[in-house]
Structure formats: structure tokens, C-alpha cells
Amino acid sequence: MTGANVLVPVRESVTLRNTVAYAVDSAIESESESPPTVHFVFPLVRRAVLGPPPDDAEELLGRVEAWAEEDLEERETDVRVETAFVGREEYLFNPGDYADVLARYATEHGVETVVLDPEFNPAGMTPLLPPLETELERLGIDAEIAPVERPTRRFPIMRRASLGQFVVLFGWAFGFYLLIAGSLAPFELATGAISGLVVAALLWRISLSGFANVRRLAGRLARMGLYAPYLLWEIAVANVQIAYVVLHPKLPIDPEIVEFDAAVWSELPVTTLANSITLTPGTLTVDVNRRQFTVHALTTETRKDLLDGGLERAVRFVFYGRSAARIPSPAERNAERTWESDADAESDVAENSDSDAESGADDDSTGGENA
Amino acid sequence: MTPREIAIAVLAAGGVFFAFVAAVGVLRLPDLYTRSHSASKSDTLGAGLALGAVVVTFGANLSAVKALLLMLFMLITNPTAAHAIARAAAEEGIEPWTRDDGTQTSDEEVER
Amino acid sequence: MSFVSSVLLGAAGALVLISLAIAYRLVRGPTMQDRVIAVNVIGSNIVVIIALVAAATGEASALDIAIVYALLNFLMSIAISKFTVERGGVL
Numbered sequence: 001m002t003g004a005n006v007l008v009p010v011r012e013s014v015t016l017r018n019t020v021a022y023a024v025d026s027a028i029e030s031e032s033e034s035p036p037t038v039h040f041v042f043p044l045v046r047r048a049v050l051g052p053p054p055d056d057a058e059e060l061l062g063r064v065e066a067w068a069e070e071d072l073e074e075r076e077t078d079v080r081v082e083t084a085f086v087g088r089e090e091y092l093f094n095p096g097d098y099a100d101v102l103a104r105y106a107t108e109h110g111v112e113t114v115v116l117d118p119e120f121n122p123a124g125m126t127p128l129l130p131p132l133e134t135e136l137e138r139l140g141i142d143a144e145i146a147p148v149e150r151p152t153r154r155f156p157i158m159r160r161a162s163l164g165q166f167v168v169l170f171g172w173a174f175g176f177y178l179l180i181a182g183s184l185a186p187f188e189l190a191t192g193a194i195s196g197l198v199v200a201a202l203l204w205r206i207s208l209s210g211f212a213n214v215r216r217l218a219g220r221l222a223r224m225g226l227y228a229p230y231l232l233w234e235i236a237v238a239n240v241q242i243a244y245v246v247l248h249p250k251l252p253i254d255p256e257i258v259e260f261d262a263a264v265w266s267e268l269p270v271t272t273l274a275n276s277i278t279l280t281p282g283t284l285t286v287d288v289n290r291r292q293f294t295v296h297a298l299t300t301e302t303r304k305d306l307l308d309g310g311l312e313r314a315v316r317f318v319f320y321g322r323s324a325a326r327i328p329s330p331a332e333r334n335a336e337r338t339w340e341s342d343a344d345a346e347s348d349v350a351e352n353s354d355s356d357a358e359s360g361a362d363d364d365s366t367g368g369e370n371a
Numbered sequence: 372m373t374p375r376e377i378a379i380a381v382l383a384a385g386g387v388f389f390a391f392v393a394a395v396g397v398l399r400l401p402d403l404y405t406r407s408h409s410a411s412k413s414d415t416l417g418a419g420l421a422l423g424a425v426v427v428t429f430g431a432n433l434s435a436v437k438a439l440l441l442m443l444f445m446l447i448t449n450p451t452a453a454h455a456i457a458r459a460a461a462e463e464g465i466e467p468w469t470r471d472d473g474t475q476t477s478d479e480e481v482e483r
Numbered sequence: 484m485s486f487v488s489s490v491l492l493g494a495a496g497a498l499v500l501i502s503l504a505i506a507y508r509l510v511r512g513p514t515m516q517d518r519v520i521a522v523n524v525i526g527s528n529i530v531v532i533i534a535l536v537a538a539a540t541g542e543a544s545a546l547d548i549a550i551v552y553a554l555l556n557f558l559m560s561i562a563i564s565k566f567t568v569e570r571g572g573v574l
Contacts, residue, residue: 179440180547182433239389239416246396246409255405257467278450279415284408285450286457296404296457296467372486379487383494383535387501390528394501397508397524403517406508410524421494421531425546428487428538437546438534444553445527452523452560459564460516 004036005111009043009086009102010064012056013119015146020064022146023115024071027079035078039109040064043087043098057085082109099135106141113142170200223318230314234280241282245298257286258303259294269319276311379424386421389413402468403460411453418445491539495532502528519563526556 008023010016020040027036042057061083068081087101102114114136116129129145136143174196181188245253274285277295282302287294297303372380396409422442429435502525509521530553537545 179433179436180550235412235416238412239392242396242409242412243389243392246392246399246413251399251401253400253405255402255467255469257404274454275447275450278411278454279446282408284404284411284457285454286404286461294461296408298405298408376486376490380490383490386531387494387497390498390501390531393524394505397505397521403514403520406517407520410520414524414527418527418531421498422534424491424494425534425538428491429543434537434543434546437543437550438538441530441534441546441550441553444550445530448553448557449523449527452557452564453520455561455564456516456519456523459567460514463516463567 005039005109005113006036007039007041007102007106007109007111007114008117009098009114009120010040010060010117011042011120012060013117015117015119016064017067019115019117019146020067021071024068024079024081026113026115028072028077035080037080037082037109038068039105039111040068040081040083041086041102041105042084043101044085061085095131095135098132099139103136103139103141111141113144116143116145118145166200166204169204170196173199220318227314227318231276231279234276234311238280238282241302242298245282253298254300255296255298256300256303257294257296258306259292260307261292269315272318273312273315276315277306280311375427379427382420382424382427386417386419386424389417389420391417393417404457404467407453407457411450415445415449418442418449488539491535495535495539498528498532498535502532515563515567519560519567523556523560526559527553530556 004027006023006027008019010020013019023038027038040061042061044057065081065083072079072081084105086105087098105111106114116133118129120129133143133145174192177192177195178184178188181192245251270288274288274293277283277285277293282298283306284296284298285293286296295306297306390413393409393413396413397406400406400409419442422438422445425438426435426442429438505521505525505528509518509525512518530549533545533549533552537543537549
């Protein structure tokens with residue numbers, strides 16, 4: 001059983017999002033008198049010892065905080081979130097150093113439990129986690145590696161789930177079964193219930209990552225109802241354009257890959273946006289890495305449309321309400337970045353500078369490479 | 372011909388037309404990224420229109436609901452599949468074709 | 484045969500021909516992903532063909548087959564994408 005206050009050391013990693021969710025969950029579920037606090041700390045390593053913390057570290061902590069708030073928002077709790085940098089004046093090198101720094105922070109802030117991201121590996125060295133865990137235990141602090149999904153699947157993909165999730169999943173499976181069966185005969189009810197139970201028992205801790213409360217869900221559904229016609233219209237337009245381009249004897253295409261940071265957060269909105277991008281005018285989502293979208297655009301025009309951000313705004317409207325729709329578009333935010341494949345970067349340089357000039361998004365992130 | 376029959380004919384014809392566009396795109400476009408454009412978009416709309424014809428044919432009953440489900444399902448899975456394929460290709464390091472590449476691999480060789 | 488069923492069967496026939504044409508891409512490649520795209524498009528065409536034939540003949544139970552086929556088609560794309568990339572993190 002984990003204690004009330006939780007400490008999570010964070011670094012950029014693929015499983016960070018789920019680790020944050022897990023830490024917040026365990027803080028919520030812990031039963032204690034005082035409201036628990038989740039601390040996210042960023043251990044600064046060697047080169048960042050002096051001066052202010054690097055921008056990307058700040059950015060990461062901000063993102064982690066936003067995630068945690070988002071997870072908390074959906075429940076009624078009084079869990080608090082705090083972020084900090086640790087190890088500023090130290091030379092963190094081996095697991096012992098990390099454990100010392102974390103333990104010091106833990107005692108200062110009354111933290112009993114450390115939750116570790118399974119991919120947490122700041123210095124890029126060979127296995128840090130098992131020794132770090134041992135060191136923390138030695139210093140009298142509970143350490144736990146978050147049981148979250150990671151690409152290599154050494155940990156189960158299960159997450160914590162409540163009975164509510166089981167019931168909802170069962171309901172969906174049962175309802176779908178009856179719909180396909182098309183009758184309410186006792187036989188169908190019985191077989192449907194059994195199948196639903198099997199499905200729910202197998203999957204209740206994997207699917208359905210969390211629940212919004214009913215009012216939020218209703219709001220989202222209503223706005224989704226507004227979004228659907230818009231999306232359908234965009235799809236229709238997309239197809240006429242594609243049909244024109246494909247059937248045109250000269251094949252007037254000018255494909256290019258653009259990359260930009262979308263201003264949407266959390267899984268479902270990101271998935272919706274990615275699918276919407278794929279369905280609409282000449283754009284195809286190649287990769288999504290957290291908020292960073294890699295999009296293949298078929299023509300110059302579609303590239304411009306994408307960065308004008310109409311879709312993005314619509315998705316934000318669906319999930320976060322009207323106020324969120326007013327965030328500036330990707331082009332205004334300078335969120336675009338030029339894409340560099342791992343294979344050969346240099347052959348792209350010429351095209352990259354082209355696309356920058358077109359979109360007017362000539363910013364510092366590209367300047368270094370093109371100079 | 373009743374309006375219903377006309378609707379069915381129009382929807383079915385639209386479905387076939389966009390399936391045809393998808394096929395031409397898959398055969399004619401120069402690389403797999405552009406091909407998956409036509410596969411994900413035109414094919415989805417084509418399937419949607421054809422299934423619309425099926426819905427209208429069945430009228431208001433359970434089969435129509437199933438056809439609608441099928442439509443919704445394809446609307447979700449087709450772009451996802453296209454995305455997964457494109458991503459797999461990107462991870463393997465397959466370069467996207469660009470206009471000034473000069474390496475028009477399989478461009479003009481295919482036409483129906 | 485009624486007008487509606489001949490229209491639907493005609494559409495199904497056209498889709499069969501279109502699918503056959505796409506088989507060229509399936510044979511030709513050149514990359515694995517090209518083939519997956521081709522199979523995916525052919526698969527969704529077959530789903531539509533099944534649905535059209537179901538509507539034309541009034542055989543409603545064939546729609547269930549179409550649903551299962553659509554599921555399998557999606558799984559196939561995802562599975563192949565996943566296994567052509569070494570580390571298993573495609574989706």
C-alpha cells in the first residue's frame with residue numbers, strides 16, 4: 001500500500017504520461033486524513049548544474065503538471081500537485097546519488113512513497129531503476145515502479161481500474177451483443193451476458209483509461225454532435241480534391257512532411273485530431289508523439305490549411321469547450337517544425353527552407369539546421 | 372422510379388466512383404505515403420456512400436442499424452490503419468517522395 | 484430482378500473489378516507497406532461488396548459477416564504494421 005504523499009522523478013520518456021496518471025491515481029486512492037500531495041521533481045544532471053534550469057526541463061514540468069491537473073479534474077478530490085527541480089548543486093552520477101537527492105527531498109516534504117517511471121533513465125546509462133529502487137528502500141523510502149505500459153512490454157499493460165469501469169465495459173459488450181443478435185430471447189440474454197462477462201473480465205483493466213463525469217461527458221457528446229457535420233463536410237471536400245488530383249493527367253501533387261505541436265492534450269482528443277487530420281484534405285497523420293504531430297501533406301494548399309488549425313480548434317471545442325477554441329492556430333504559435341528523417345537529413349535541407357518561407361513560420365527551431 | 376430508388380442509385384454510384392478514385396490513387400501515386408492518402412480518404416467515403424445505399428435499401432430496421440455501425444466502424448478504423456501503416460513505414464526509414472526528387476520510381480508506369 | 488437489386492449487384496460487380504485492379508499493387512509492391520495498403524483497400528471493398536450483396540438479396544445475416552470481416556481487416560493492418568517494425572510500438 002502506498003503512502004499519502006507521492007514523489008515522482010520525471011524525465012522525458014514514452015511512459016511518462018501513464019506514470020503521471022498512475023501516481024495521481026495512487027494518491028487519490030490512499031486513505032489519509034490530510035489531503036495528499038503529488039510531487040513531480042526533475043533531477044538536473046551534470047551539465048545543467050549552473051544557471052537557470054534549461055527550457056525543455058521547465059516545459060516538461062509544465063506539461064506534467066497539466067496532465068496531473070487533467071487527471072484530477074475528473075474526480076472530486078483535494079489532491080495537490082507540486083513541481084520542483086532537484087540536484088541543482090550536485091553531480092548526479094550513480095543510482096546512489098539519485099537516491100540520496102530524492103530521499104532528501106522526500107524527508108523535507110514528508111513523502112513516504114516514490115513512484116518510478118519504468119523508462120526513467122536520466123543519464124542514458126545502463127539499468128538505473130533496479131539499483132535506484134534498492135537504494136531508496138535502503139534509505140527507508142517505499143519505492144515502486146509504476147506498472148504502466150511501455151513499448152517493450154516487460155510490464156503488463158494493465159492499469160488500475162474501478163468496478164465502474166468493469167460495469168461500463170460489460171454494459172457495452174452486452175449491449176453490442178444484443179444489438180448484433182437482434183432479439184431479447186432468453187438464450188441471447190444468457191449467452192450475451194456470459195460473453196460480456198468474459199470480455200469485461202479480460203479487458204476491464206486495459207481499455208477505458210478513465211471516466212469523465214456524466215455532465216462533462218454529455219457536454220462533449222453535444223459538442224461532438226456539432227463537430228460531426230463539420231467533419232463530414234470536410235471529408236466530402238477532401239475527397240473531391242483528392243479525386244481531382246488523382247484523376248488529373250499531370251498528377252499535380254507536391255507532397256511534404258510537416259511537423260507541429262498541437263495544442264491538444266490527453267489521449268482521446270489527440271486520437272480524434274489525428275484521425276480527423278487523416279480524413280480531411282490531403283493530410284495524413286504519420287506519427288504522433290505525445291502532442292507532436294508528424295503529418296504528410298499531399299499539396300502545398302493542404303499544408304497551409306492544416307497549419308491554419310481549423311480542425312485543431314474544432315477538436316479543442318469538442319473536448320474543452322468554447323473558451324479553448326480561441327488558442328492561436330499552429331501557424332500563429334510558430335508550432336511548425338521542419339521534418340528531418342533519421343536516414344538522410346542533408347538532402348531535405350533545401351526543401352525545408354522552402355516550406356519555412358511559405359508558411360512564414362521561420363523560427364529559431366529551424367534556423368540552426370539551415371544555416 | 373421512386374425517390375428512394377434514385378437515392379439508392381446515386382449513393383451506390385458515388386460509392387463506386389470513390390472506390391474507383393481510391394484504386395486509381397493506389398495504382399498511380401508515386402510512393403506509399405501518397406498512396407495511403409487515397410486509400411484512407413477516398414476508400415472511406417466510397418465505403419460510406421455504398422453502405423448508405425445499403426442502409427436506404429434495408430429501410431428502418433435492425434439491418435440498417437448494423438449497416439450504420441459498419442459505416443461508423445470503417446470511418447474510425449480506416450484512417451487508423453492508414454496511420455499505422457504510414458508510421459510503420461516512417462519508422463523503417465522509408466523516404467517520402469517529393470516533387471523535386473528526380474527519383475520518380477513507379478510514377479508513370481501504371482494506368483488502368 | 485428489381486431495379487434496386489440490379490443497381491446494388493451492379494455496384495458490387497464494379498467493386499470486384501476495382502479490387503482486381505488493386506491486386507496489381509499487391510503483387511507489385513515494392514515495399515511491404517504498399518502491399519498492406521493494397522490489402523487494406525481490397526479488404527474494405529470486400530466488406531462493402533458483402534454488404535451490397537446482402538442488401539440486394541435481402542440476406543440480412545450476411546451483414547454480420549461483413550462486420551466481422553471489417554474487424555479482421557483492421558486487425559490485419561495493425562498486426563502487419565506492428566510486426567514490420569522491430570520494436571512493437573506502432574499504435
